[in-house]
Amino acid sequence: MDKSAIISKFEPQKDNMLNILHELQNSNPQNFLTTEDLKLVANYLNTTYSSVYGVVKYYSMFSVEPRGKYLIRICKSPLCNMVGDKSVLNDIKENIGIGIGETTDDLMFSVEASECLGHCAEAPVMMINEGVYKNLDSKKIKDIFQNIKLNHKNTD
Amino acid sequence: MVSEKKIALRNAEKYNPIKIDEYIKLGGYKNAQKALKMNPVDIVDLVIDARLRGRGGAGFSAGQKKKYTSEAICDRCIQKYIICNADEGEPGTFKDRVIMEQDPHILLEGMIIGAHAIGATKGFIYVRGEYTDSIYILGIAIEQAKQKGFLGKNIFNSGFDFDIELKLGAGSYLCGEELTLLESLEGKRGYPRIKPPFPAEKGLFGMPTLINNVETFAHIPYIIEYGADHYRTMGTENSPGTKIFTISGDVNKPGYYEVAMGTTLRELVYELAGGIKNNKKFKAAVLGGAAGTFVDETVLDTQMGFDTLKEKGAVLGSGAIMVMSEDRSIFDMTHSILKFFKHESCGKCVPCRIGTAQLMQLMKQTKENGTDRKVLLDQLLSEAEYMAKTSLCPLGQSPIMPIKSLKQYFENQF
Numbered sequence: 211m212d213k214s215a216i217i218s219k220f221e222p223q224k225d226n227m228l229n230i231l232h233e234l235q236n237s238n239p240q241n242f243l244t245t246e247d248l249k250l251v252a253n254y255l256n257t258t259y260s261s262v263y264g265v266v267k268y269y270s271m272f273s274v275e276p277r278g279k280y281l282i283r284i285c286k287s288p289l290c291n292m293v294g295d296k297s298v299l300n301d302i303k304e305n306i307g308i309g310i311g312e313t314t315d316d317l318m319f320s321v322e323a324s325e326c327l328g329h330c331a332e333a334p335v336m337m338i339n340e341g342v343y344k345n346l347d348s349k350k351i352k353d354i355f356q357n358i359k360l361n362h363k364n365t366d
Numbered sequence: 367m368v369s370e371k372k373i374a375l376r377n378a379e380k381y382n383p384i385k386i387d388e389y390i391k392l393g394g395y396k397n398a399q400k401a402l403k404m405n406p407v408d409i410v411d412l413v414i415d416a417r418l419r420g421r422g423g424a425g426f427s428a429g430q431k432k433k434y435t436s437e438a439i440c441d442r443c444i445q446k447y448i449i450c451n452a453d454e455g456e457p458g459t460f461k462d463r464v465i466m467e468q469d470p471h472i473l474l475e476g477m478i479i480g481a482h483a484i485g486a487t488k489g490f491i492y493v494r495g496e497y498t499d500s501i502y503i504l505g506i507a508i509e510q511a512k513q514k515g516f517l518g519k520n521i522f523n524s525g526f527d528f529d530i531e532l533k534l535g536a537g538s539y540l541c542g543e544e545l546t547l548l549e550s551l552e553g554k555r556g557y558p559r560i561k562p563p564f565p566a567e568k569g570l571f572g573m574p575t576l577i578n579n580v581e582t583f584a585h586i587p588y589i590i591e592y593g594a595d596h597y598r599t600m601g602t603e604n605s606p607g608t609k610i611f612t613i614s615g616d617v618n619k620p621g622y623y624e625v626a627m628g629t630t631l632r633e634l635v636y637e638l639a640g641g642i643k644n645n646k647k648f649k650a651a652v653l654g655g656a657a658g659t660f661v662d663e664t665v666l667d668t669q670m671g672f673d674t675l676k677e678k679g680a681v682l683g684s685g686a687i688m689v690m691s692e693d694r695s696i697f698d699m700t701h702s703i704l705k706f707f708k709h710e711s712c713g714k715c716v717p718c719r720i721g722t723a724q725l726m727q728l729m730k731q732t733k734e735n736g737t738d739r740k741v742l743l744d745q746l747l748s749e750a751e752y753m754a755k756t757s758l759c760p761l762g763q764s765p766i767m768p769i770k771s772l773k774q775y776f777e778n779q780f
Contacts (some may be wrong), residue, residue, distance in 0.1 A: 214631075225533065225570075227553030232534050233497065242379070260597035268555040268712075269536030271495045288702035289614050289657060289688050323707060325539055328460040330688070331621045335632040340498040340756055355672065 213237070213247065217254050220276060222253055227265060240317060246276075250277035252339040270324070278320035280314050280358060283337040294334025294346065301348050302336075305355040318362070370634040371600060371626045373608045374584035378468040383503050384508040388631055395516055397587040400526040401479040404590075409483040413586065415594035416752040417606050419659055421461075422451060422542075422579030422653065423683045425605070425672040431576060434566035436484040437500040438574035440659035447575040448486040449551070450583055452476055452493040452500070453535045457706060458686030461610035462580035464622050466500035467492070467516065467537035469584070470507035476583030479590060481528045484576050489530040492547055495537055501541050534575040541695075544577045544759050545714075557714045581610060601627030605671035616646065616691035628674070632666040635689055646691035650776065654683020656703045657764035659735040659771035660696065677730060679774050681767060696776050698738070700768065701729050707765050717761030721753035723766060739780045743773055749770075 217235050220226040226275045243266055252262045261268040284290075284298060296308045303309055306319045329335040332344035343354055372378070380387035389395070401409055403632040414429030435446065450473060477489050500570050503659040508530055513518045516652055519527050521526040532567045533551055534539050541550040545559040548570050569575020585607060598606045598761040611634055617638030625634065631651065635641065640647050649659050668678050675682050690699065702716060708722040724748060732742045759765050772780060 224553035225551055227535050228495075228550065229532075229534055229586055232536065256554075261554075264555055265553065269495075269538055271537035286702075288652070288706060289458050289767065291702045292615065292688075292694060292699060294692070295659040322535070324496065325710065326455060326459070328454060328685075330458050330460060330465045330493075330612060333614060333620075337498075342498075 213250060215251055215364040222254050222256065224257065227251070227255060227262070228269070230254075231262075231266060235272060239279055241279070241281050241320070242273040242275055245274075245307070255350065270322075275315060276313070278318050280319050280338050282319060282321045283327070283329040284310070285325075285329070285335045285337075286323040289326070289329070289330045290334040297333050297348070298336065298346050298351070301346075301351040305352060312327075367517065368380070368625060368629055368637050370624055370638070371608050372624050373582050373588045373600075374465055374472070374610055375622075376588070376625045377472060377702065378464065381469075383468055383470050384506045384510075384602050386471060386507065389469075394471050395475055395522075397525065397590040398475045398478045398751055399514070399524075401590050402522055402526060403524060404482075404484055406436060406483045406485060408630045409479065409590070409738060412594050412680060413589060413705075414485070416589045416597040417604075418585055418589065418597070418671060419580065419605060420579055421581035421585070421683075421685070423456065423657070425682065428578060428582050428585075431578070432480065432483050433565065434564070435486075435574050435576040436565055439683060443573055445488060445573060446486040447573055448477055448481045448484065448489045449547070449575060449577045450489070450491040450568065450580055451542060451544060451547060451577055452491050452497070452580050453547060454497070454580070454684075455494060455539040455542050456657065456686060457703075458614055458655045458658075458688045459650065459684040460612050461622055461685055462700050463497055463500055463582050465580050465611070466497070467503055470504050471511070472587060473504075473580055474511055474517070476586040477514070477530060478528060479586050480576060480578065482526060484574075486576065487527050487529070488549060489528065490533050490553055490570075492533045492535060492541070494535040494542075501532065501534065501608060503536045508532060513558045517689055526692075536734035537713075539706075540759070540761055546759065547577065547767050548575065555712075556713055556762075560758065564648075602669060602671045602674065606674045606683075609670070609682070611670070611687055613687045613689065615651075615687075615750045616643045616694070617641065617689050619645055627671045628669040630667050630669055631661070631687070634670065634687060635666070639689070642689065642691050646693060648689070649668065649692045650690045650696060650699075651690040652690070652703075652768070653766075654681045655686040655688075656706050657767060658683045658686065658759070660699075660775055661771065661777040664775075678779065696772065696780055700772065700780075701733075702728060702767065703768055707761065711761060715756075715762065716760040717753050718757040721749060721757070721762060722765065724749055740777065743769070743777060743780055747773055 378467040418428040565575040754766040
């Protein structure tokens with residue numbers, strides 16, 4: 211969908227700022243907001259570019275840098291940390307070769323740390339884009355990434 | 367054997383959350399209709415009489431909060447707002463997610479009743495961006511309620527207009543604090559406001575605003591249906607009703623359990639959650655999340671309630687119970703909790719920005735140099751005390767809670 215079309219779905223009120231930014235970011239296959247996006251939003255909400263930029267930089271779910279098609283958020287809450295320790299991180303690194311804050315060269319995957327994702331009874335957990343993956347162990351993580359890579363190959 | 371008692375979760379798993387007709391068949395929205403025929407003042411009095419306390423963590427009287435907002439007078443008030451705080455980010459807590467995913471309509475119904483009570487015509491649900499399932503389900507629920515005429519103009523043909531909009535957070539723990547939530551809703555960075563003024567007086571866009579937690583709203587229809595006297599028969603004198611506890615960590619059956627307030631920690635951990643994994647010994651539980659407290663086995667037989675726990679130097683908070691077996695390290699847990707605060711500090715006020723970093727620095731130094739941990743604990747305590755006294759918002763005032771409880775319960779095992 212065209213970016214202006216996404217923005218104009220919302221009323222031009224400041225309280226729609228985060229909702230608009232979310233939709234714009236989700237519409238980008240690389241999961242990030244471009245300078246052009248921020249300018250469009252600033253213009254639409256009758257505010258400055260810098261204030262939109264300030265908002266985007268404050269919230270950890272937004273990015274102004276391109277990210278992988280699959281955005282992985284690892285829960286680093288005290289509980290997941292206790293149950294999962296470093297094993298989840300290591301397993302992910304083994305499968306896709308990157309750690310927290312990194313993106314693969316082919317722009318397929320990005321890994322980020324997230325605070326409590328609210329699935330503590332099924333710790334350790336992670337999210338990949340919209341989906342939540344629970345009770346992670348080495349085998350499960352391997353399967354998850356194998357499936358993603360397979361799906362990707364088939365749709366290419 | 368303690369059994370579950372359900373108010374907030376009474377319809378959970380009994381209907382398909384994306385089908386409003388199934389909720390109506392269960393008797394849904396009849397309490398909203400009943401309430402819309404009541405005098406708003408009577409609803410406020412009913413909630414005060416039920417002594418419902420906010421389930422978000424602070425435990426403030428939900429009725430009083432309604433009263434302040436309903437009585438708020440200001441010069442240029444165009445409208446009042448009602449906001450549901452669904453920015454559940456406290457580590458170990460997922461009760462609001464369960465309500466939203468399984469019974470979104472009880473939340474909408476509670477908000478309709480609340481809106482009528484205070485005279486708000488516009489409502490918002492501020493849900494955290496990571497809760498994708500909740501966002502999806504609430505979106506459908508709101509749409510269906512609008513189609514039925516339960517939201518929008520002249521709802522239930524009562525002459526009362528009320529609409530709800532869904533607003534998404536974007537990964538900030540601090541935005542769960544009610545004044546910061548307002549800033550975020552206004553499309554700004556999530557920096558806390560100085561209070562007073564309280565939201566009841568000057569909230570969203572400067573208008574009187576009522577902010578309640580998801581679980582608090584979910585109790586309102588029940589109180590309308592059965593009355594305050596019946597509500598008070600459950601729970602304890604000062605904390606009536608039920609509470610959802612989310613139990614995680616080293617237990618056999620981690621999950622969510624809604625029980626009457628006053629259920630003991632032992633009943634929750636050993637009966638409902640099936641005891642400690644692999645027959646290990648209970649070492650500690652962290653109650654109320656990161657902004658909560660550590661307790662040891664001497665608290666197992668304490669009734670879970672806002673005041674009963676306070677007497678033990680602990681907090682009920684959001685109802686999170688993170689259980690640690692004998693194999694776990696209190697030091698490591700403290701490390702993750704303090705790391706969490708450092709990451710989530712917004713940086714607006716100096717005591718919290720520097721303080722949270724300082725606390726982590728102290729932990730790091732001890733790990734590297736092997737300083738005496740009793741000395742460390744005293745250092746942490748004095749730092750946290752100074753933060754509690756000088757920080758602007760509850761985040762900087764929170765690290766004192768786990769640290770103080772460590773001093774009380776785990777000075778020798780730290």
